[in-house]
Amino acid sequence: MAQSCVYRELGGTSPRYWGLLALLAVPLALGAAAYFYIEHFGHIVTGMDNQIVWGMPHVFAVFLIVAATGALNVALAASVFGKTAYQPVAPLSALVSVALLVGGLALLMLDLARSDRMIVAMTHLNTKSLFALRVVLYNGFLATVAVYFWFMLERRMNRYIKSVAILAFLWQLVLVTGTGLMFGFMVARAVYDSVLYAPMFIAFSSAYGTAVFILILLAVCNWEERPIAGELLRRLKNLLAIFAGASLYFAALFHFSKYYLARSHEVGQFLLFDGGVYTALFWLGQVAIGGIVPLALLLRSRVSRRTVAAACALVVLGGVAQMYVTIIGGQAYPQILFPGMAESSSFFDGEIHPYTPSVPEVLLGLGGAALAAAIIAVALRALALLPERLDPTAGPQA
Amino acid sequence: MSADANEALSRRGFLAISAATLGGVMLAPGIRLIEIAGARAPEQAASKRVRWGLLIDTNKCAPGCDDCVKACATENGIRSTGHPRTDPQWIRKVELKDPRSGRAHSAPVMCQHCEHPPCVDVCPTGASFKRADGIVLVDRHTCIGCRYCIMACPYKARSIVFQEVTDQNPDVPRGKGCAEGCTLCVHRVDRDQQPACVEACAKAGHNAMIFGDLNDPQSEIARRVAKYASTQIRADLKLNPGVRYQGL
Amino acid sequence: MPPHGLLRFFACLLLALPALAFAAERTPKPFIVIDKPGQCVEAAEIMRREHPDMLKHQRDRTMREGIRTRKYSLKECVECHAGAKTASVIGEKGFCQSCHDYASVRLDCFGCHASKPKLASGAKP
Numbered sequence: 001m002a003q004s005c006v007y008r009e010l011g012g013t014s015p016r017y018w019g020l021l022a023l024l025a026v027p028l029a030l031g032a033a034a035y036f037y038i039e040h041f042g043h044i045v046t047g048m049d050n051q052i053v054w055g056m057p058h059v060f061a062v063f064l065i066v067a068a069t070g071a072l073n074v075a076l077a078a079s080v081f082g083k084t085a086y087q088p089v090a091p092l093s094a095l096v097s098v099a100l101l102v103g104g105l106a107l108l109m110l111d112l113a114r115s116d117r118m119i120v121a122m123t124h125l126n127t128k129s130l131f132a133l134r135v136v137l138y139n140g141f142l143a144t145v146a147v148y149f150w151f152m153l154e155r156r157m158n159r160y161i162k163s164v165a166i167l168a169f170l171w172q173l174v175l176v177t178g179t180g181l182m183f184g185f186m187v188a189r190a191v192y193d194s195v196l197y198a199p200m201f202i203a204f205s206s207a208y209g210t211a212v213f214i215l216i217l218l219a220v221c222n223w224e225e226r227p228i229a230g231e232l233l234r235r236l237k238n239l240l241a242i243f244a245g246a247s248l249y250f251a252a253l254f255h256f257s258k259y260y261l262a263r264s265h266e267v268g269q270f271l272l273f274d275g276g277v278y279t280a281l282f283w284l285g286q287v288a289i290g291g292i293v294p295l296a297l298l299l300r301s302r303v304s305r306r307t308v309a310a311a312c313a314l315v316v317l318g319g320v321a322q323m324y325v326t327i328i329g330g331q332a333y334p335q336i337l338f339p340g341m342a343e344s345s346s347f348f349d350g351e352i353h354p355y356t357p358s359v360p361e362v363l364l365g366l367g368g369a370a371l372a373a374a375i376i377a378v379a380l381r382a383l384a385l386l387p388e389r390l391d392p393t394a395g396p397q398a
Numbered sequence: 399m400s401a402d403a404n405e406a407l408s409r410r411g412f413l414a415i416s417a418a419t420l421g422g423v424m425l426a427p428g429i430r431l432i433e434i435a436g437a438r439a440p441e442q443a444a445s446k447r448v449r450w451g452l453l454i455d456t457n458k459c460a461p462g463c464d465d466c467v468k469a470c471a472t473e474n475g476i477r478s479t480g481h482p483r484t485d486p487q488w489i490r491k492v493e494l495k496d497p498r499s500g501r502a503h504s505a506p507v508m509c510q511h512c513e514h515p516p517c518v519d520v521c522p523t524g525a526s527f528k529r530a531d532g533i534v535l536v537d538r539h540t541c542i543g544c545r546y547c548i549m550a551c552p553y554k555a556r557s558i559v560f561q562e563v564t565d566q567n568p569d570v571p572r573g574k575g576c577a578e579g580c581t582l583c584v585h586r587v588d589r590d591q592q593p594a595c596v597e598a599c600a601k602a603g604h605n606a607m608i609f610g611d612l613n614d615p616q617s618e619i620a621r622r623v624a625k626y627a628s629t630q631i632r633a634d635l636k637l638n639p640g641v642r643y644q645g646l
Numbered sequence: 647m648p649p650h651g652l653l654r655f656f657a658c659l660l661l662a663l664p665a666l667a668f669a670a671e672r673t674p675k676p677f678i679v680i681d682k683p684g685q686c687v688e689a690a691e692i693m694r695r696e697h698p699d700m701l702k703h704q705r706d707r708t709m710r711e712g713i714r715t716r717k718y719s720l721k722e723c724v725e726c727h728a729g730a731k732t733a734s735v736i737g738e739k740g741f742c743q744s745c746h747d748y749a750s751v752r753l754d755c756f757g758c759h760a761s762k763p764k765l766a767s768g769a770k771p
Contacts, residue, residue, distance in 0.1 A: 041561075042559075042560050042561050042562065042574050042575065043558070043560050043575075044481075044484055044560040044561045049483040049484045049560075050483065050484060050485075050486065050487070050548070050557045050558060050560075051483065053545035053548045053549065053558060054545060054549065112542045112543050112544055112575075113542075113543025113544075113545065113558055113559075113574075113575035113576070114541060114542050114543040114575035114576060115542075115543075116754075117540075117541075117542045117543075118542070120523055120540055120542055121522060121523060121542045121544075124522075124523040124524055124525075124540055125522065125523070125524075126518075126521055126522060126523060126524035128518075128519050129519060129520050129521055129522045129524075129546075130520065131520055131521075131522040131544065131546050132521075132522040132523070135522065186516075186520075186549060186550050187516075187552070187635060188516065188550060188551060188552030188553075188632075188635070189549070331549070334554075335551075335552055335553070335554050337492065337507065337552070337553060337554070337631050337632060338492075338494055338631070338646070340496070340497075341494045341495060341496055341497070342494070342495045342496075342497050343492055343493070343494055344492070344493045345490045345491060345492040345493060345507070346464075346467075346482065346487065346490050346491070347487045347490040347554060348482075348483070349490070349492050349507075349554065350492075438712075440713065440714040440715050440716065441713055441715045442712075442713070443707075443711035443712055443713050444711060444712035527710065529710065529711075529712060530711070530712075531712070535709070537709050537710065538758050539705055539709070562757070563757075563758070565760070565762070566758065566759065566760040567760065568721045568724065568759070568760040568762075568763065568764050569721070571758040571759040571760065572758055573757035573758030573759075574757060575757075576758065584712070588712055588714055
């Protein structure tokens with residue numbers, strides 16, 4: 001770390017900061033209330049049914065988890081790939097990664113139909129289950145990032161940063177691959193059933209994570225006038241543009257292959273053209289708002305902080321839309337038991353399953369996001385994680 | 399004379415004894431075979447020598463007939479709450495129509511009790527498991543209700559219980575928050591009875607369903623599977639289900 | 647009052663709280679009435695201490711291996727211990743419920759397991 005960087009905790013007057021926490025407490029409290037409501041009455045009070053078993057909480061949770069792994073990219077760029085320009089913001093990147101992961105994992109645990117058995121979930125692990133393996137991987141990731149954090153903040157441990165960063169990088173790759181394959185290996189569902197989910201989720205995680213990270217960074221710097229170098233901003237926006245472009249590429253490849261191959265043509269057609277809300281969210285949400293418009297904004301040579309922030313917000317919105325299409329759309333399309341035949345039954349075989357998100361589900365999902373934000377707010381106030389100045393006079397050579 | 403009589407007796411006796419022993423030795427395997435196919439003592443564990451399966455002749459399945467579905471609901475204490483989208487269903491009749499030829503027929507579909515069940519692979523706690531004799535079950539003591547098994551099942555065999563359950567059949571514990579599916583009436587099978595659906599179908603005279611031990615070459619199901627063509631649903635997935643269909 | 651005096655006052659109040667535990671009228675006493683004659687599978691002291699382990703051990707043997715011996719089966723417990731009037735082991739004066747309420751230990755079994763014996767629940771025998 002550059003010696004000339006002075007790190008400082010989040011400043012601002014006490015009432016202002018407590019006001020921020022009070023603001024975050026509202027979705028947190030609503031999320032908690034939603035959780036207890038669902039836990040008491042059972043999932044019957046949600047919009048989920050036996051056709052759509054994973055609803056809005058999963059959309060939010062998977063988004064947060066996927067973004068979490070990608071949010072570490074900026075720190076890894078500094079520690080593994082030697083891009084010293086990112087070094088001053090590396091601790092913040094690690095913090096955002098941990099906070100998003102905790103928020104997402106909490107959501108997953110809280111959405112269990114038997115959430116009173118969380119201890120069972122943590123102590124009984126089926127080694128063949130990708131889901132169970134991810135529990136191990138996530139906790140390991142948290143531990144690795146915690147160690148990475150420590151090495152960054154503790155001057156004496158700075159020389160070991162590279163080794164733990166490489167470990168975190170490899171761990172992150174395995175983790176996102178596992179998350180992608182959790183969907184991709186479900187061969188029974190036509191929307192999944194593709195190994196492409198692994199690299200696609202790596203691209204998504206990089207894009208969403210970087211977008212969230214930049215938003216937090218800009219928010220903190222706005223909170224109390226910490227200047228940012230134009231150079232750092234330029235690098236970050238280019239990084240996000242690369243990841244958003246990669247996401248578009250993999251999405252295009254995925255949908256094209258589904259549409260092109262005869263065995264998956266029907267589901268490809270459903271996703272791209274016939275899927276109603278899913279088609280709309282794909283084209284408008286994932287492609288336009290989440291991909292093309294941000295790219296157009298970011299690929300200009302001179303961009304203001306406001307434009308970058310807007311582009312990041314659009315990428316995040318596009319990401320949530322993509323998760324909705326993947327998770328809900330993947331369940332809306334029925335399992336094909338008898339290929340080539342028209343099926344119908346009292347258990348809704350052969351039809352597109354409808355789904356309406358319910359209020360408790362959305363509140364729970366927002367609560368998870370608020371938890372991540374609260375962790376960031378509290379950690380930034382308690383620890384000195386961001387330099388006072390991120391402009392050339394104090395920062396390292398770009 | 400007495401010596402001769404003694405010798406003859408002892409020879410006869412010896413022959414008698416050896417004949418009895420030989421007969422016993424030859425019968426003993428037969429007795430053991432009957433043991434496998436017959437009742438298993440309560441203190442005996444399920445054995446992997448057995449593989450329970452169903453053979454369903456859809457040619458005998460009338461569209462609109464749902465005797466098997468009703469029998470399953472009665473046996474397992476599954477009551478309709480008036481909300482079919484959230485009610486569990488362990489077995490259902492799927493009406494099929496070939497859009498090109500117009501041929502229509504129907505088939506009952508339930509948990510296929512695969513040899514390589516995807517639900518068992520994905521369950522994070524190992525609650526979804528395959529018993530030694532091939533029946534795939536949910537251990538509700540460990541189920542956390544994550545619904546991953548429902549996502550992974552190709553046959554839409556599993557449901558999650560959305561509301562509290564009361565008045566369960568003491569033989570079939572089931573409750574809110576746990577995943578569940580056809581158990582092949584394991585509580586009846588262990589008592590040497592048939593699954594409720596099979597029994598109801600036979601009682602009504604349709605005789606479309608046969609239950610038995612696929613590993614026992616003498617059983618009716620094994621003999622039919624060896625003689626007549628039968629298929630598995632989504633055989634391309636190579637899960638080797640224990641439920642086989644004719645006429646699909 | 648000076649600050650440390652206030653602190654002392656509240657500390658004394660907190661320390662006095664356990665006295666509330668002696669409000670005996672509000673503690674639900676276990677209602678142990680066994681309507682069916684005969685002995686339990688083990689002595690009462692052993693049952694009180696060991697029944698969770700017995701059930702936990704038996705459940706894995708039954709569930710995973712298919713061993714259905716009747717001695718420690720939960721179904722048999724319910725058959726015997728269900729109250730004569732309510733035909734249930736849970737509910738206000740239920741055998742299992744009242745003791746578990748007294749000990750303040752959550753009863754998870756009857757979310758899934760039938761709390762009434764076979765014929766009472768209306769299921770097919």
